[in-house]
Amino acid sequence: MAENIKTARILKFDIFRYNPAEPDKPPYMQRFEVEEAPYMSLFLALNQIREEQDSSLQFDFVCRSAVCGSCGMMVNGRPALGCQTLTADLPEVIALHPLPTFALIGDLSVDTGRWFRSMVDRVNGWIERETEFDRASIEAPMDNATADKIYEADRCIECGCCVAGCAVANVRPDFLGATGLNRIARFMMDPRDQRSEQSWFEVVSDSEGVFGCIGMMACDDVCPKDLPLLEVYSYVRRKAVASLFSSGEDHPARREAEKA
Amino acid sequence: MEPFYTTDVLVIGGGLAGERAAIEAAASGHKATILSLVPPRRSHSCAAQGGMQASLGNCVKASGDNAHWHFLDTVRGSDWGADQEVARMFAEEARVAVREMAYWGVPWTRATPGKNSYFIKGERVEIDEPEDKAGMIMHRDFGGTAKWRACYASAGTGHSVLYAVDAEVSRLGIEVRDRMEALSLIYDGDRCWGAVARCLRTGELTVFAAKATIIATGGYGRIYGKYTTNATINEGTGAMLALNTGKVPLGNMEAIQFHPTGLWPSGILITEGCRGDGGYLVDKDNHRFVAELEPEKQELASRDVVSRHMMQRIKDGKGADSKFGPHIWLDLRHLGEQHLKTKLREIWEICRDFAGIDPVKEMIPVRPFQHYSMGGVRVNKDGQAYNMRGLFAAGEAACWDMHGFNRLGGNSLAETVVAGRIVGQRVAQFVDGETLDVSTALTDAFKKEQEARIADWMSRKAEGPSVYDIRDAMGEIMIDKVGIFRTASELEEAVAGIKDLLEQVKTAGLHNSKPGVNPELTFALRLEAMLKLALITAKGALERQESRGAHSRVDFPQRDDKNWLKRTLARWPVGASEPELSYEPVGMLDLPPGERGYGHATRIPLEQSIEDYNATVVEAQKAAGKQDTVEPMGSQIQWGAWEQADTKAASS
Numbered sequence: 001m002a003e004n005i006k007t008a009r010i011l012k013f014d015i016f017r018y019n020p021a022e023p024d025k026p027p028y029m030q031r032f033e034v035e036e037a038p039y040m041s042l043f044l045a046l047n048q049i050r051e052e053q054d055s056s057l058q059f060d061f062v063c064r065s066a067v068c069g070s071c072g073m074m075v076n077g078r079p080a081l082g083c084q085t086l087t088a089d090l091p092e093v094i095a096l097h098p099l100p101t102f103a104l105i106g107d108l109s110v111d112t113g114r115w116f117r118s119m120v121d122r123v124n125g126w127i128e129r130e131t132e133f134d135r136a137s138i139e140a141p142m143d144n145a146t147a148d149k150i151y152e153a154d155r156c157i158e159c160g161c162c163v164a165g166c167a168v169a170n171v172r173p174d175f176l177g178a179t180g181l182n183r184i185a186r187f188m189m190d191p192r193d194q195r196s197e198q199s200w201f202e203v204v205s206d207s208e209g210v211f212g213c214i215g216m217m218a219c220d221d222v223c224p225k226d227l228p229l230l231e232v233y234s235y236v237r238r239k240a241v242a243s244l245f246s247s248g249e250d251h252p253a254r255r256e257a258e259k260a
Numbered sequence: 261m262e263p264f265y266t267t268d269v270l271v272i273g274g275g276l277a278g279e280r281a282a283i284e285a286a287a288s289g290h291k292a293t294i295l296s297l298v299p300p301r302r303s304h305s306c307a308a309q310g311g312m313q314a315s316l317g318n319c320v321k322a323s324g325d326n327a328h329w330h331f332l333d334t335v336r337g338s339d340w341g342a343d344q345e346v347a348r349m350f351a352e353e354a355r356v357a358v359r360e361m362a363y364w365g366v367p368w369t370r371a372t373p374g375k376n377s378y379f380i381k382g383e384r385v386e387i388d389e390p391e392d393k394a395g396m397i398m399h400r401d402f403g404g405t406a407k408w409r410a411c412y413a414s415a416g417t418g419h420s421v422l423y424a425v426d427a428e429v430s431r432l433g434i435e436v437r438d439r440m441e442a443l444s445l446i447y448d449g450d451r452c453w454g455a456v457a458r459c460l461r462t463g464e465l466t467v468f469a470a471k472a473t474i475i476a477t478g479g480y481g482r483i484y485g486k487y488t489t490n491a492t493i494n495e496g497t498g499a500m501l502a503l504n505t506g507k508v509p510l511g512n513m514e515a516i517q518f519h520p521t522g523l524w525p526s527g528i529l530i531t532e533g534c535r536g537d538g539g540y541l542v543d544k545d546n547h548r549f550v551a552e553l554e555p556e557k558q559e560l561a562s563r564d565v566v567s568r569h570m571m572q573r574i575k576d577g578k579g580a581d582s583k584f585g586p587h588i589w590l591d592l593r594h595l596g597e598q599h600l601k602t603k604l605r606e607i608w609e610i611c612r613d614f615a616g617i618d619p620v621k622e623m624i625p626v627r628p629f630q631h632y633s634m635g636g637v638r639v640n641k642d643g644q645a646y647n648m649r650g651l652f653a654a655g656e657a658a659c660w661d662m663h664g665f666n667r668l669g670g671n672s673l674a675e676t677v678v679a680g681r682i683v684g685q686r687v688a689q690f691v692d693g694e695t696l697d698v699s700t701a702l703t704d705a706f707k708k709e710q711e712a713r714i715a716d717w718m719s720r721k722a723e724g725p726s727v728y729d730i731r732d733a734m735g736e737i738m739i740d741k742v743g744i745f746r747t748a749s750e751l752e753e754a755v756a757g758i759k760d761l762l763e764q765v766k767t768a769g770l771h772n773s774k775p776g777v778n779p780e781l782t783f784a785l786r787l788e789a790m791l792k793l794a795l796i797t798a799k800g801a802l803e804r805q806e807s808r809g810a811h812s813r814v815d816f817p818q819r820d821d822k823n824w825l826k827r828t829l830a831r832w833p834v835g836a837s838e839p840e841l842s843y844e845p846v847g848m849l850d851l852p853p854g855e856r857g858y859g860h861a862t863r864i865p866l867e868q869s870i871e872d873y874n875a876t877v878v879e880a881q882k883a884a885g886k887q888d889t890v891e892p893m894g895s896q897i898q899w900g901a902w903e904q905a906d907t908k909a910a911s912s
């Protein structure tokens with residue numbers, strides 16, 4: 001732990017800089033030096049840089065406790081949450097880049113918000129039902145194991161790390177990514193959702209859905225909330241294939257699945 | 261982005277309160293548009309951990325619970341500062357709101373029949389949960405309640421509720437403009453017509469003209485600098501919108517809640533659910549001092565009481581030492597690994613990630629931090645702001661006033677969805693009869709004013725203290741002098757200190773003048789308002805010569821119902837150098853002022869009869885600027901119904 005460090009290290013931050021409001025200035029890397037402190041996170045370090053060295057530096061933090069998902073960034077080439085990354089776990093030279101695959105807002109700040117809203121809109125990421133809420137009736141029972149399972153998938157904080165770390169998402173802008181598949185799984189397993197297998201299949205069957213994934217599981221490694229993305233992936237794929245066979249439809253994915 | 265945009269209902273704030281209100285307006289067929297500093301799911305509501313109160317009575321320790329009990333606990337918790345009619349509306353509607361959230365997809369933890377093992381007052385207890393409640397929404401214990409009432413989804417309740425509500429926003433296709441900061445309301449005399457907002461992607465200004473505007477911008481804990489559990493964006497920009505009209509008052513800004521257990525020193529919250537599930541607070545000698553001082557509720561006395569005991573312990577030299585200063589320990593080890601990694605999983609993660617601690621094996625260093633703003637934009641029971649037609653407020657940003665001087669844990673999440681629903685309906689009704697009647701001359705004038713403010717900041721080069729230095733100085737003053745224990749002399753110093761900072765802001769400048777969003781400019785535009793809120797808080801605390809709930813005056817230790825059973829209203833007249841404070845009755849009293857049952861405070865009784873007090877309320881509040889409500893004042897009170905709960909002794 002940083003606490004045990006006798007003489008504090010001088011950390012060297014190499015930070016990607018680009019301000020879209022100054023289109024004539026091409027992107028560049030800028031170095032900042034900061035003396036390391038106990039328990040220093042990238043949240044503390046970046047704020048210190050902005051407040052003491054360069055007040056134009058753009059980045060996003062909201063909750064600073066790894067629940068809001070705002071601060072995904074590439075830390076020495078790997079997607080991570082800035083608030084949750086302690087400098088003590090990093091070498092002296094720390095390279096920071098914005099997450100790829102998302103629109104750049106400036107420096108380390110990217111537009112994950114729009115990406116996720118459009119993902120939710122694409123997969124209808126809500127409880128689909130025909131009925132209206134009846135304020136006079138009590139809740140429908142659900143066994144706690146089911147609630148726990150849904151909660152486990154519901155925990156995704158939309159940070160985008162899995163998307164940024166995914167080879168497919170990096171070349172196919174429409175790919176839903178592990179977080180998208182996880183969102184589908186979350187509603188698939190929810191008994192309150194009244195979607196038919198067929199309508200699920202329509203969501204996941206195209207190449208941007210579950211079959212676009214090449215299964216390298218980079219996403220599973222980088223998820224800061226430890227979501228079981230490997231399990232999610234096989235769950236959704238199993239469900240998709242099952243509904244495909246039951247529908248009898250001819251689909252490239254079916255042929256692929258039959259081969260395998 | 262287009263410079264001019266029109267909508268029916270402009271909702272400023274994409275947290276739970278704002279989104280729930282927008283849904284209600286959209287469901288009635290109106291166009292609703294949400295502005296938010298951040299993508300809605302990143303709003304601070306997502307950080308709420310422990311639970312949401314609703315008296316469903318679904319487990320043995322909750323049996324017999326109902327809205328009467330919930331009402332009683334809320335009013336007592338508020339130290340009688342609450343508007344009791346609003347507390348009653350809330351307690352009734354919370355039951356519906358939680359079930360609606362279940363309907364929208366929240367994976368509430370559910371009741372499991374058969375033997376369940378709990379920690380209650382330091383002992384492991386086995387309880388047989390009944391078959392007939394199998395699969396119903398489960399409860400956990402929270403501070404200041406007679407029954408187990410907090411509904412929860414592990415320790416990620418706010419996250420799950422916010423995701424469910426935001427999913428509903430998407431389902432209804434409600435437009436959200438994220439990274440869009442409202443800088444000023446647009447108003448013509450006493451009619452509000454929307455807001456001027458600045459895009460946090462490009463720095464451009466847009467006029468959002470609307471028939472009705474709702475402020476749902478959350479709390480303003482960051483006036484305490486880094487000594488808060490609140491998110492970095494909780495900077496009071498919403499309260500400022502109302503304050504800068506010069507007309508709309510803020511209510512009870514001195515009523516600031518401190519949460520007993522912020523992780524020391526980062527201030528990241530460790531939920532009350534930890535103590536609800538059986539956690540202990542111990543001093544450096546491993547002594548459970550809170551349990552000793554509060555034999556009845558133990559670690560689950562209300563937050564103000566527990567926080568005071570902890571700070572007193574530290575003052576008495578019994579805090580545990582650390583290089584960041586003394587703290588208290590939170591001990592969860594006896595709850596066991598299984599419990600900590602499932603029912604309190606988020607807490608286990610926070611300890612691991614931010615303090616390098618495994619709470620299964622180690623104790624957690626904690627201290628009270630600023631946590632919740634009971635005060636806010638003063639509104640009537642329909643959510644309408646005082647003195648301004650077409651302006652509403654809901655959620656933590658509002659002083660609707662069900663919390664009075666102390667908010668119970670779990671009551672705030674519940675408030676956001678209950679108020680969002682009720683206020684959203686009232687807004688929809690209001691909009692029904694209105695046409696958008698606003699001139700571009702008016703909107704241009706407000707936009708120009710903001711352009712001028714921005715140009716002014718951009719033209720000023722920093723020479724003296726930076727905007728961040730001023731912010732830090734404010735934080736130190738607030739935690740030192742407007743904190744948990746308050747005295748006249750310190751509060752006077754605070755008022756003087758903040759006034760001085762307000763002077764410094766006038767000449768402060770920026771270190772960079774880059775075009776675009778410019779994060780330094782973004783912050784600078786908020787700073788003066790933060791200082792104004794800080795000054796109102798300090799001044800309100802100085803004037804209030806009593807102790808009530810979270811407001812604890814060492815020099816006036818009694819609660820004084822004779823002189824202070826009233827709400828502070830603060831306005832900042834345009835161009836004035838100081839706020840104006842006035843007072844109004846808290847509302848009609850149903851539950852007579854009495855003892856809370858914890859905290860041992862003595863009080864000066866109300867001299868008037870309840871009837872006489874109640875007879876003054878309507879006129880006095882009207883004089884303070886309260887607008888007429890759709891249903892008359894008092895119509896929702898169920899006079900004396902609380903007696904049905906209070907005749908039985910508390911079950912726990």
Ligand SMILES: Cc1cc2nc3c(=O)[nH]c(=O)nc-3n(C[C@H](O)[C@H](O)[C@H](O)COP(=O)(O)OP(=O)(O)OC[C@H]3O[C@@H](n4cnc5c(N)ncnc54)[C@H](O)[C@@H]3O)c2cc1C
Pocket residue numbers: 272273274275276277278295296297298300303304305306307308309310311312313417418440441442443476477478479489490491493497498529531631632654655656657669670671672673674676
């Ligand atoms: C760490 C923590 C844990 C908590 N746990 C619990 C709990 O377990 N139970 C409980 O009941 N309560 C809890 N609370 C309190 C509760 O979470 C909040 O009171 C509640 O979520 C506030 O919701 P809101 O919708 O009013 O505001 P917020 O969720 O804060 O939303 C405010 C919104 O306003 C937007 N905004 C702000 N200013 C502007 C502007 N100028 N222009 C445009 N948009 C703006 C923001 O972007 C955001 O979308 C907790 C609070 C904290 C700090």
Ligand code: SF4
Pocket residue numbers: 162165166167168169177178212213214215216217218219220
């Ligand atoms: S397994 Fe690989 S291709 Fe599939 S989502 Fe994860 S990172 Fe992308």
Ligand code: SF4
Pocket residue numbers: 155156157158159160161162163178179182222223224225226227
């Ligand atoms: S699945 Fe994990 S990495 Fe991906 S967005 Fe969700 S929390 Fe982030």
